[in-house]
Amino acid sequence: MAKIKIDPVTRIEGHLAIEVDIDSNNNVIYAHSTGNLFRGFEKILIGRDPRDAVHLTQRICGVCPVSHCMASVNALENAFGYTPSDQARIIRNLILGSNFIASHILHFYHLAALDYIQGPEMEPWTPHYNTDCRLTSSQNQAIIDNYVAALEARRKAHEMAAIFAGKMPHVTTVLPGGVSVTPTSESISKFNMYLDWIIDFINNKYIPDVNTIADAYSDYFSIGVGNGNLLAYGVFDLDNTGNYKLFRRGVYTNGTISELDESLIKEYVMYSWYDNSDTNKHPSNGSTTPTPDKSGAYSWLKAPRYNGEPFELGPLARMTINGDYTNGISVMDRHLARAQEARKIAYAMKDWLLQLEPEVTSYDELTVPNSRVGVGLTEAPRGAVGHWIAISDSKISHYQVITPTCWNASPRDDNGNPGPIEGALVGTNVANVEKPIEILRIVHSYDPCTGCSVHVSRADREVISEFIVNPVR
C-alpha cells in the first residue's frame, strides 16, 4: 500500500491537504481531507455589537463574502424579529446573485479548467499535472482564450455587484434593517448592461466550454461519485415570507426529496483538532476548544452531519433538489450543474432588476435587543451556509458558523463516516502517482473553500434558552 499526499491543494480558497492510500493497482482505498487553517473567527465575535457581525463574518471568505453577509444579516434580523422590505430583499438578491456568477466563472476557468486543458507555457500555469489532455488543439486554445476572457467576466460580475454592494469583495451596504444604497434609474440601467454582457458570456462561452470538457471527459460522469446525500438550505427569497425561493431548501437521499429539519444538524470532532467534549452538538449550543496536538485528529474542520449522515452541498445539490438537474452525482455533474445554475440565476436577476423602485432607500433603524437568539440559513456558491447567534446584554454571546466546505471537505465523524470528498475519492484509479490529476479533478469539482471552514465558538457559554429552532427563511 502506498500513500499519495497533495499538500497544498492549489486552485482552491484556503489551505487543504488530501492524503490517499492506494492499492497495488493504484486504486484509492482510503482518503483523508485536512483543513490546515484555524483563525478563531467566532471567538473574536464574542462581546461585540451584533451588527458588526455582518462586516466581520464576511471576512471569513473573500470568494463568497456576500453569502456570509446574508447569513449574518438573516440571523440578526431573525433575532431582532424584523422582516426586510421587498426593495431590500431584491437588492440583496442582486448582490448575492452577482457574487454567485463571479464565483462560478472563477471556479470553472481559473480553479478547475487547468485540470483538463494544456495551459499557457509560462508561470503560473507551469509546471502542471497535464498527463491526460484530451481536447483538440483548437478546443484547447479556445478555452485558454476564454480563461483570459473569464478574468474580465468575473471582474465585471464584481463591478455589477458593487453598484449595489458599495465594493467587492466585502460588501458595505447590507445591514440589519435593510440596505444603505439607493438605486437610481442610472444605476439600474448600468446593472442591466453588465448583466446582459455576462449572460452573453455564460451562454456563449461558459456553458459551451463546460460541455466541451464534459464530452471529452465523459468517464468523469462515473468518477468522484457522491454518497447519494444532497442538502440545501435554499436561497434567493422571491417574497418576504421566506417561503418562496428561487432555490428551495430540502434534503435529497438516494432519489427521495424531503423537508429539511434544521434541528438534525450536528457537528462531530473525534477526528478534528478540538476537545472531544465539543462533539455531537447542534450549532446553537456548539462549543469549540482547539487542541492542536490531539492524537488521531487530522483536520481543523469539524464534521457536520445531518441526522448523523454526511451530505454533499453545492450547485448540484440545489439544482437536483429543485428538479433543474437530474443526471447524477459526479465530477462532471457538479461542473454542469454549476454552469447551468449560473444561467438560471442570471436570468432571474433580469426579472428582479425590473422590480426595483428607483430612488427608494429601504432601511429601518433597529434597536439592538438585550437578549435574543437567531439563525440565518442561506447558500454560498459552493453550498449551504448557516450562522447561529445569541445576544446577551446587547452583545454577541455566542456565534457559530457552519460553512459548505466544512460539510464537503469534512473529516470522519465519530461513527467513522468519511466526509463527502473523502468518500468520493475512494475507488478512483490514479494513472500517475507523481501527478495525481484524478484526485485534483475530484476535489476541485466540489469548489472547496477552506478559509470558510474555520471554526470556533466560545466553549464556556452555552445559550439554549429562547432559541428559535425554525429559521427565518
Add this chain to the structure above:
Amino acid sequence: MEFKEKSLKRRNGSMRITRREFLKWAATSAAALGLSQLDLLRLEKVLADSSAPPVIWIQGASCSGCAISLLNVTDPTTVDDVLLNHISLKYHPNLSAVAGHMAMEKIEYEMIDKMGQFILVVEGSVPTSANGKYCIVGEKTDGTPWTMYQAVQDLAAKAKYVIAAGTCAAFGGIPGGNPNPTSVVHLDEIVEKNKVVNLPACPVHPTHLVKVILELISTGMPALDGEGRPKAFFSRKLHSNCPRRGTSRAKKIGEFGCMNGLGCNGPNTYIDCPLVKWNNGVNWCIGSNHPCIGCAYPGFPDAVSPFYKF
C-alpha cells in the same frame, strides 16, 4: 494562438542582448542539436519568462479576498496584462496549475535560485501559537509541515521586497482581533522593516497593489510613511478627500450627507478611497451611503468597532 503571440510580442520589447544572442546561436545550431521549430519556440518562451521579475504569493490567516481583489484590477492595467507581460508569478495558491509536492519543490527551487531577487507578496496574518500549527502552507519536500510562520521567515529572508497585501498582513486584521485566538502577528513583527511595504485595506486595493509591484520592479522602494505605507496612497485621511466633507449631516444610514455622526471612520483612516474608489471606479462605501468601517486602519477591527455608533 493569439494568447501566446501577444505575450511573446510584448516581452520582445524588453529582451536582453544575451538572450537574443543565445536564440540566434540556438537557431543556427538547431539542426546539430536536434531542435525542432517547436523546441525553439519553447526555448524562447522559457527565456522570456525567466527574464520577467519573479513574484511569489503566499497566504496565511487570510480569506483570499486580497487575491480576489487583485483579479479586479483595472488601473494601471488588467490582471491578464500583469500576469502575461509584467511579472513571472512563480507561485500563487489560487492560480498556480501545480499542486502538492511539485508546488513545494518549485517554491524551494525559486527560493534558492532567485535568492534576493523575487518579490514576496503575503496575504493574511501569521499565527504563532501551537508552533504555528494553526496555519500550514504545505508539506515541504522533506516531508515536514511548512508553517506559515516559518514560510514567511524563510521566504522573506531571501526576498528583495516583501508586500503585506491587505490589513491582515499589514496590521493583523480580524484574525488578530481580541482575543487573537491563534496569537497572529503581522509582517513587520517578524520581517526586517526596510523590506516590507504595507498595503492595508480589507481587501487590499488592487490599484495600490499593482502600482507598488510595478514601482518595485521599475524604480525600487516607494516612499513610505511611519506605518510602512506608500505615501502616494496613504498620506491623507479619507475624510480629507471625501466629497461629502462639509455637506449636511446624514441623520440615518441610507441618507445622503456626511456620516461623521453615524460612526464613520473616514476621519481616522489614512487611505485614498475617495479618489480611487473600488471595482473600476463603480462605487465605494461612502458612495453607497454607508459609513467607512475603517478597514485600512491599523487597529481594525478592535479600535474602530462598533462600526455603528447609534
